[in-house]
Every structure is written in C-alpha cells, then in structure tokens.
Amino acid sequence: MLTYMDVGLSFKENQEIVRLLRRHPNQLELGLFGALWSEHCSYKSSKPLLARLPHEGRFVVQGPGGNAGVVQLSYRWDLAFKIESHNHPSYVEPEQGAATGVGGILRDIVAMGARPIALADILKFGTDDKSQTLRRGIVEGIGDYGNAIGIPTVTGTVGYSEVYDANPLVNVLAVGLRARNVHVGADGARPGSVLILMGQATGRDGIHGASLLASQDFGEQTEEMRPTVQVGDPFMGKLLMEATLAIVGKGLADAVQDLGAAGLTSSTAELAYASQVGLIVDVSQVMCREPEMSAYEIMLSETQERMLVSIPLDKLKETLDLISDYELPYTEIGRVVEGDFLRIVKGDVVLADVPTGVLVGGCPRLPIPSDLSTLLGEELLEEETSIPLNPEWGYQVLGHPDCRERSAIYRRYDSTIGVRTVWGPDHDVAVLRIDDTDGVAIAVCAPARWAAVDSTAGGIGAVVNALSLVATQGAEPLGLTDGINAGNPDKPQAYRRMAGLIEGIAQAARVLEVPVTGGNVSLHNETRGQAIWPTAAIGVVARHPHPLSPVLDQVARPNLRICLLNPPKVSRLGGSVLQEILGITGSYPRLDLAGIKSSLHVLMDMAQKADQAGLAAVRSIGLGGTFVAIARSLMTPSRNVGVQLNLPADSLVFDLFNEMAGQWILYIEPDFLSKWEDACQARGVRLQDIGITTDSPDIVIKGGRTVTWPLQELWHAYRQGGDFIGR
Amino acid sequence: MTRTYQLTFLVGLKSGILDPAGQATRNVLQHMEYAVQDVRIGKWIRVAIQADNAEHALALGQEMGQRLLSNPVMESFEVTVKAL
Amino acid sequence: MTRTYQLTFLVGLKSGILDPAGQATRNVLQHMEYAVQDVRIGKWIRVAIQADNAEHALALGQEMGQRLLSNPVMESFEVTVKAL
Amino acid sequence: MSDHTAQPTVGIIVFPGSNCDQDTVLAIQALGARAVVLDYRLAELPPVDFLILPGGFSYGDYLRSGALAAAAPIMDAVEKSAASGMPVLGICNGFQILCERGLLPGALLPNPSGEFICQWQTVRVVNAPKGFETMADGTVLRLPIAHHDGSYRVAEGQLASLFEHGQVFLQYSDDKGGAHALVNPNGSVANIAGVSQGSVVGLMPHPERAMAQYLGSDDGRGFLAAWLGLRGNVEC
Numbered sequence A: 001m002l003t004y005m006d007v008g009l010s011f012k013e014n015q016e017i018v019r020l021l022r023r024h025p026n027q028l029e030l031g032l033f034g035a036l037w038s039e040h041c042s043y044k045s046s047k048p049l050l051a052r053l054p055h056e057g058r059f060v061v062q063g064p065g066g067n068a069g070v071v072q073l074s075y076r077w078d079l080a081f082k083i084e085s086h087n088h089p090s091y092v093e094p095e096q097g098a099a100t101g102v103g104g105i106l107r108d109i110v111a112m113g114a115r116p117i118a119l120a121d122i123l124k125f126g127t128d129d130k131s132q133t134l135r136r137g138i139v140e141g142i143g144d145y146g147n148a149i150g151i152p153t154v155t156g157t158v159g160y161s162e163v164y165d166a167n168p169l170v171n172v173l174a175v176g177l178r179a180r181n182v183h184v185g186a187d188g189a190r191p192g193s194v195l196i197l198m199g200q201a202t203g204r205d206g207i208h209g210a211s212l213l214a215s216q217d218f219g220e221q222t223e224e225m226r227p228t229v230q231v232g233d234p235f236m237g238k239l240l241m242e243a244t245l246a247i248v249g250k251g252l253a254d255a256v257q258d259l260g261a262a263g264l265t266s267s268t269a270e271l272a273y274a275s276q277v278g279l280i281v282d283v284s285q286v287m288c289r290e291p292e293m294s295a296y297e298i299m300l301s302e303t304q305e306r307m308l309v310s311i312p313l314d315k316l317k318e319t320l321d322l323i324s325d326y327e328l329p330y331t332e333i334g335r336v337v338e339g340d341f342l343r344i345v346k347g348d349v350v351l352a353d354v355p356t357g358v359l360v361g362g363c364p365r366l367p368i369p370s371d372l373s374t375l376l377g378e379e380l381l382e383e384e385t386s387i388p389l390n391p392e393w394g395y396q397v398l399g400h401p402d403c404r405e406r407s408a409i410y411r412r413y414d415s416t417i418g419v420r421t422v423w424g425p426d427h428d429v430a431v432l433r434i435d436d437t438d439g440v441a442i443a444v445c446a447p448a449r450w451a452a453v454d455s456t457a458g459g460i461g462a463v464v465n466a467l468s469l470v471a472t473q474g475a476e477p478l479g480l481t482d483g484i485n486a487g488n489p490d491k492p493q494a495y496r497r498m499a500g501l502i503e504g505i506a507q508a509a510r511v512l513e514v515p516v517t518g519g520n521v522s523l524h525n526e527t528r529g530q531a532i533w534p535t536a537a538i539g540v541v542a543r544h545p546h547p548l549s550p551v552l553d554q555v556a557r558p559n560l561r562i563c564l565l566n567p568p569k570v571s572r573l574g575g576s577v578l579q580e581i582l583g584i585t586g587s588y589p590r591l592d593l594a595g596i597k598s599s600l601h602v603l604m605d606m607a608q609k610a611d612q613a614g615l616a617a618v619r620s621i622g623l624g625g626t627f628v629a630i631a632r633s634l635m636t637p638s639r640n641v642g643v644q645l646n647l648p649a650d651s652l653v654f655d656l657f658n659e660m661a662g663q664w665i666l667y668i669e670p671d672f673l674s675k676w677e678d679a680c681q682a683r684g685v686r687l688q689d690i691g692i693t694t695d696s697p698d699i700v701i702k703g704g705r706t707v708t709w710p711l712q713e714l715w716h717a718y719r720q721g722g723d724f725i726g727r
Numbered sequence B, C: 001m002t003r004t005y006q007l008t009f010l011v012g013l014k015s016g017i018l019d020p021a022g023q024a025t026r027n028v029l030q031h032m033e034y035a036v037q038d039v040r041i042g043k044w045i046r047v048a049i050q051a052d053n054a055e056h057a058l059a060l061g062q063e064m065g066q067r068l069l070s071n072p073v074m075e076s077f078e079v080t081v082k083a084l
Numbered sequence D: 001m002s003d004h005t006a007q008p009t010v011g012i013i014v015f016p017g018s019n020c021d022q023d024t025v026l027a028i029q030a031l032g033a034r035a036v037v038l039d040y041r042l043a044e045l046p047p048v049d050f051l052i053l054p055g056g057f058s059y060g061d062y063l064r065s066g067a068l069a070a071a072a073p074i075m076d077a078v079e080k081s082a083a084s085g086m087p088v089l090g091i092c093n094g095f096q097i098l099c100e101r102g103l104l105p106g107a108l109l110p111n112p113s114g115e116f117i118c119q120w121q122t123v124r125v126v127n128a129p130k131g132f133e134t135m136a137d138g139t140v141l142r143l144p145i146a147h148h149d150g151s152y153r154v155a156e157g158q159l160a161s162l163f164e165h166g167q168v169f170l171q172y173s174d175d176k177g178g179a180h181a182l183v184n185p186n187g188s189v190a191n192i193a194g195v196s197q198g199s200v201v202g203l204m205p206h207p208e209r210a211m212a213q214y215l216g217s218d219d220g221r222g223f224l225a226a227w228l229g230l231r232g233n234v235e236c
C-alpha cells in the first residue's frame, strides 16, 4: 500500500484531498495528486508571491498561465517567449539534462503555435573539479539539441561561484514567432474532440519518486524497472515541431499542450482545467516503449518529444494524414467530454476519476507570512569609503570568470542558422531581423552576486540590467520573463530570499512599466544545507526599430567624447566582482528606479535615431562596472583605438568598478554633445563627460597620477583570465 | 614484469533508456526492406595496457570502465581481456 | 519459416586512419595514470532480424553492413550472428 | 536548362531533420530563381535545372552524418540526374550525404575536438568546378561554418589524385587566401572545405547564410549566383 508520504504529500495535504474528494483517493489518484501538488507543478510556495508581478501591458497578448507568454511585435507578428529551468536533471546527467531542458522550452513555445526563432542559455556553474565536468556536459547538451533541431542560440550568460558546486543552474529562454491571426493554447478543447498523443513512445523515463510504485506493480525490483534518465531526441523533436506547427497553421486543433514535468498527468489535467472540459484518457491506447507498463508509469512518465493535441472530429482525418506524413508515431488516447474531471480508464475499467478543480486548482498555497515586508528590509553591509587604485584590478576584473570572453562556449552553438541573426552571442544583446522592417532585440542576465546579500536589491538590479541592455538599441521592451532559482522554501531564510528576489523584480517591472508575461520557479536548489544564491534569470524581448543596423557597441575611431549616462550620485561597490576579488561581501545598492526610468527614456529616444544623435557606440554598465564596459568596447579585431579618461582620484575605484545598473557609457560625436546635454537636462538625467577616444591602443586614466592599461594586455586577460598577465 | 593486454569494452545504454540512434537506424533499415525488429547502438573501446597478468588487466579495466569509459547514470559496460 | 537472429556489427575506422576520440581518451587515461599505450574507439550495432537460417541472416548482415552500417571509405566492419 | 532560361528552377531536397532548407529557399528566391521543395520519398524528380541538398541534421545525424539520408528513395533519382550532368550542390549535411552516397569522394568525420563549431571562416577557391566558371580561382570568400562532423578525409593515396583532377574546390584559408594549419577549423586533410566530381559539388560552409552584409557577409550571394550562372549577381 502506498501512502501520501510515498508520493511526497504532507499529512495536511492528504487531509485536504480527502476533504475535497469526499473520499480517499485510490493508489493511482494518489500518484496524480503527488505529481500535481508538488512544488514543481503547483507553485504552492511561490504563486502568492508571483501575484505581485505586473502582467498587464499594451502589447501583452497572453500573460502567465499558458505554456508561454505572448506579446505583440508588429501588425503581423506576435512573439511567444519564456524561460524554463532544468537544474536538477542537468546535475544528475549534464548532457541529457541540459538537452532535454532545451527540448522542453521549445515545445512550450510550439504549443503556443509559435515557430521558435531563438534560444538563450543562462548558466551558473560551481568552481570545483566536478563543476568542470558538469560544464562541459551541459554546454554539449545545449548545443546537441539546439543545433540539431535548428534553432539558433543567439545570446546567453554564464557565471561561476562555489555556491553552485552541487546545484548548477541551467535556465533556457526560447523565443518564437507567431502570425497575429493564430490563436491556440491549452484552453480551447471542446467536447466531442479527440485527444491525440504524438511523438515518442512512452517509456519509464524520469518517473519521479515512482520507484516504490513501480516495484509494487512488478513484485520485484530490477535494474530495468527503476526510473530511467530522460534522453533528448532532437530529431524526433524537429518532426514533432513541424507537425504541430502544421496542425496549428491549418487550424486543425482546438487545443495543444506539450508534455513536460509529470508527463501525461499534468498535460491532460491542465488541458482539461484550462478548457473547462472533462477528459477520458485510455491508458491502454498509449504507445509504450516497454512491455507491461503500469497505468501509474504511463501517466507519470516524462518521456520527451511528445505533444497532446485535441482535434474536432471533422478535422480528424486530415490531422492524422498530416501526422503520418511526418512519419510521427501517434495514437488516439481519449476524448473530450462535457464536465470538469479527468477520468483515466483502461478499456472499460475506470482507474481514476478526479475533478480537475481539485487536482489542478485545489492545492493549498503557502500563505505569505504577514511580516514579510519587514523581513525584506534592506540588508546593508558596511563598505569601505576610500580605496586607492591597484592597476592589477583592471586585469583581474576583466579576466574574472564572470566577465571573461565566452567564445569557447558559444562557438559550440549554431548562432547563424535561420538567417535572422544580425547580432549573435559576441554581443551583449542579440539582434534578430524578422522581416525588412521588424526586428527583435533579446537580452538575458542573471547577476547572481547582486542578490547574494540583499535579494530584493538583486532582483531590482537584474530587471534594470536586462532593460538597460535592450535600451542601447533604442528597442522598446515588450515583456519580461523570469526564472527564479532558490533554495528550500520550507526554510525561513531561503523562503525570505526567494520572496525578496520576486519582490525586487516586481518593484522594478512596475516602476519601469514592463509586464512579466511568464516564467519559471525552481526551488530546492540546495545540497547538504548549502543553498545557492537566490538567482533571477531575466529575459527581455524588445521591438528593434532598425534591426539591419544595430547601434554599435564598439569604437573604432579617435576623438569621440565619452560620457556616462546616469552615473549614480554615490557609487557603491556592493556585490561587485571587485569586491569578490578583494574578499569583501557587500550588499548590492537599491537602485534609484525613478532616475533610471528617465534615463531609459532619454537613451531610447536618442538610440532610435542614433545617426541624428551622433551616437557612435554605447554599452550598458553591468558586471565589472564602467571599466569592463569600456574595455570591451575597445576589443575590436584591430584594437587600435584607446581612451583617455579624466576621473577624480578620490572616487576612482568606485567610479570604475561599481556595478550599479541603469547607467551607460556613451561614445558621442563631439558636435552632438550639446544635443545630449539638452535631452538629459529636459528629463533631469545626469550626463558626465569623462573623456575622449584616442589613437593610442590603451586605457589611460588621468586622475591624480596617470594609470595606463595597454589593450593588448587587457585582451589577454579578457581571453585567458586575469591571472595571466605577466605570470 | 608486465606485459601488454588488450581490453575490449562494450559500452551501451542501459535497457529502458531511449536509444534514438538505434530507433532511426531501424526505421531506415525497415524502409530498405530488411525484416528488422530492433536496433541498438553502442560503442566499443579497445585499450592496450601494461599489466602484471590477465586478472590485473581486467581489474584495471573494470576501474577505467567505471571511472571514465562509461557513464554510470545511463550506460552499462562489459570488458574482456586478451593477451597481446 | 523464419526466426529471429541477432546480428552484432563491430564497426571501426580502418587502421591507419586517425582516431581523435581514441587519442583523446588515451591521453586522459594516461593522465589518470593508467599504463595505457593505445586506444581505439568504434561502434557496435545490434540488430534483431527475421531470417530463414543463420547463414541467411549473416548474408543479410554483410549486405546491411556494406550498404548502410559502415562507410566503406573510412570504416571496416565485422558481423557475427546468434539465434535469439 | 529547361524552357525558361531567365528563371532557373532549383529543387531543394528536404530529408527528415533537414533544417537549413528554408534558409536555402530564401537564398535562391533572393537571387531571382525559383525554388521547389522536394520530398525525400520521391522516386522521380520533377523538372528542375539544379538540385541542392541543404544543411541540417537529416535523421538526427544518427549512425553517421548523412548516412541514413543517403539511403532515402530520392537519392536514386539524384544519382541518375548527376550522371546526366545536372548541377547538384550539397551544403554541410548535404555534402555529408553526397559523400556517403559516393557521389563525392571522401568522408566527413567528427571534428577532432569532438565539438560542434560555429564561426565565420574564410575559404579560398582552389579549383572552380564545372558550373562555377565565373568564379576565379584564388577568390577568398567569407562564409559561416556550423558543424560537428566536418573533418574531411579521403582514402589512403587519394589526396594527390583529387588535386590532380582539379576536384579540390575550397580550402579553409586566412583572409589573404593562405591555407595553413592555423586556419584549419576541423582537421580536414589539406584544409579541404569543398570538393567536386563532375557536376556534383559539396562544401561545409553555408553560403545561404551569407546573403547580406548585415548578416556578416554577402559572399554567399555571389557564390550561389555563380553556381546558378547568374552573372549579373556575381561580385566576388
């Protein structure tokens, strides 16, 4: 006999199930509840917190709740996009875990009827030996899937800290394109329709916590009967993607739902719940890869590359012909009826029958502690007030694992397939051409160190950082997606940090008026009591006004003015790479969102018509601060232009290495300086003229004494790490 | 004194784990009208190694198989030894 | 009447052709301090097929090996048969 | 060329798992030619003037890249057309398929790093094959590569004969056309990036992705225009 504990439910939750059902669930039903009331499927800890995120906006077509958010790009196109995590599977089996993460988010996009056009990967690795192996496998896996299915990986971010040793993070963003007149999701299934399950035959893959049941069903436990690793098959994924998009394109399906976590259980239950219909699913009709799979295994299997479509009877033949044409395996596994239940049968025998309102909607949510707002108060750690500059820090910061050049990773991803990539992973922001006039800017970030002490400050910083990146292109942000990664929410500290992170994201998104249209929460990233830093992966999609000519991020000419747009009134080093190098732990500053909002307006206006604003190049300031932003803007192939900066000696270290997001380095044609001054003044935004580009290949600072960093040395640090220089 | 042995590893996916390459190859063989029911694909690795004797070589083989040559999460392996 | 046979193919690069995967594996094994001299890597393919008898199965195997399962420019293969 | 000399028709073969087919269709259309997508199950070809086997991961690259597609029904027809002199171009996976089918010499093995490589690459025209008459030997092209199995190898003793017979089409080179080990991305023998045999041509780089300066290069436009005999479009 299975008990509620075997499927991961608490005593209280079990009581609630009995109360709502007005009976005890049978074994299979208990399994269904175990899956759908898990943290992963029900968001029981985070949903009340996520409610704080703004969802509304002018361009929102579909907010949270579907397989992915959808925003309007143009009068012809919508964009579907979302971040998904695959952290734990990637730790267990890096290659397949990461590969199936990519496959999973792509199916979410496809299930919205959108054709994926871009991927971005957000990775956090530990620093021990095992982490090196994990990194190799994870990068390999992401490439294996994305390259083979033929979706370009156009941007991403990588960070390192020992807090990720046993919990690496693998979050993947996918973006898809959908014609404006297409509308499909999980919520349109109508009584009378037939449920088709297509794609891979179902095996015993990734049946979480199901080993007990499996062994019960089989009497004896053998190696083969234990849950097995999910293997990604991008080839089947490609066929499935094309078939699904063809079905949607021809208007054959009334509902589409991919199979992800908890497999058929969550896809059928969620489809029924969203469409407000009943479903009868016959497990004997599900194609199985192995003999004698139990109903429980069939319902809980996480075999990849499967899709559920609901097809009205009069469209059935055309649909089946189409699926066959792709040589995709499929079966009819059930039908849609009036009602509000999920009924699982095997031929004539009813195995489970539960109201979807209870199964999907009934999971008790963890209430937000009433004193949460006081708990989220600013956690300030003391900072040094004056530090003399050590020039070595320039190399160390630029060569820090979080700032270093990434081509060894992104070279392994196809970034040019699809012929949309105007700017790929060698830039901070990806620029994609949609057609001759429409374009998209995509940026991701996950500045984890910023949230290490004060997670609210980190959440704010992450959103500001993402929006600052697309603002360099004068691109109008359409929506945000967030991946929340945190520790065990049952522990007060981990919960508070997660809550703070979400609160920070919510605050920034509200003030800056960009909606969050979807995302993901991954909790329990904790091993032996060591939790990761609460880590927000933020993705933004923005409408690019002139995708064929991005605003440059590198300078190749001397005699340009260099200005800081919106430098902070008081620079603080909290949470910076430099602090880590110096062995200091500080809290990231809470940013002035109102000031940032005005600056974003100024930059957006000017960058939309960069020629008329004399804007030769621009970079958003983030990890590594102004120093890294400037150094990277000089890393042209010829590296023959340098800069000379005049900065006050007493605040030099703060000015160069603070990482306060929402400031930019601008390279302006001298004649246009006054135009910028006027634009900034009109909005009360600070513009600080700090120097000029030169034809000498180095960074020179005149502030008190003169400090010089030759570009060639900086390049080595950037390529090979900060400890390389002179050693 | 040591001598050279040849270890042959057969590494394959554990049963129950999806083998997409085998599946695709099976489909093509069927299209070519071979009466094929099932195809599984794995790799062999042949290692020439110095060891004291055959047992010693085999013990090293077991160790290498676990530590490097197979992925214990998904694969199993067999190793055989032959004197060269 | 036909029955099921299992064909096992061992496919490998022809000798003389550089095997970078084998070399890389050898280097890692040497770093791990195994007294390894040489490593070659190839694949095995196991096919379940219907045939009249073992000779027939083997003949089919030879054919499949040449037509699909190996690349004659770079690879050679052996096939063995076993009744299932 | 069939009836209408002005607008050639290019057949683009789609195998299960091909993923550069649409990019190739767009490139061909951008050059003013007609693109028809051909299903791998066809036994006969419709009337076309040119054939392209596009890039991608046909059959997931399982077993060996290109091997499973080389056994597809349409390949009999491709073989026949090639024998009668129809221009056939294999790009990346298409190149692998043509080698596997024996329509081109050699084979493409996994990159020695064991890793996929995506980057911009310069290649030099060594010996412009039949059909590429407008493309001068020595021309340097900037094209992207994106492959896992691009290490070109030939059977023992075959290399000299390839050069002798003018079958070496492209070599990975520096931007001045120098072909040396430093600019060999994948361990291909003699830096070979493309070969020809009769009217059949294969290359690893992707000309269809280099159709405009804003994508990084428009050398692919010149390349494809040359192959289609559209002189007006050639600027390389």
Ligand SMILES: Nc1ncnc2c1ncn2[C@@H]1O[C@H](COP(=O)(O)OP(=O)(O)O)[C@@H](O)[C@H]1O
Pocket: A040, A041, A050, A053, A063, A064, A065, A066, A067, A068, A069, A082, A084, A108, A260, A261, A482, A483, A484, A516, A517, A518, A519, A520, A521
């Ligand atoms: N951090 C988050 N921010 C915003 N929306 C979220 C977040 N996490 C989950 N959601 C939304 O909640 C809904 C349910 O998510 P989920 O069931 O996990 O989808 P999936 O299983 O496809 O990941 C989705 O629409 C998702 O976008």
Ligand SMILES: [Mg+2]
Pocket: A067, A108, A258, A260
């Ligand atoms: Mg989903």
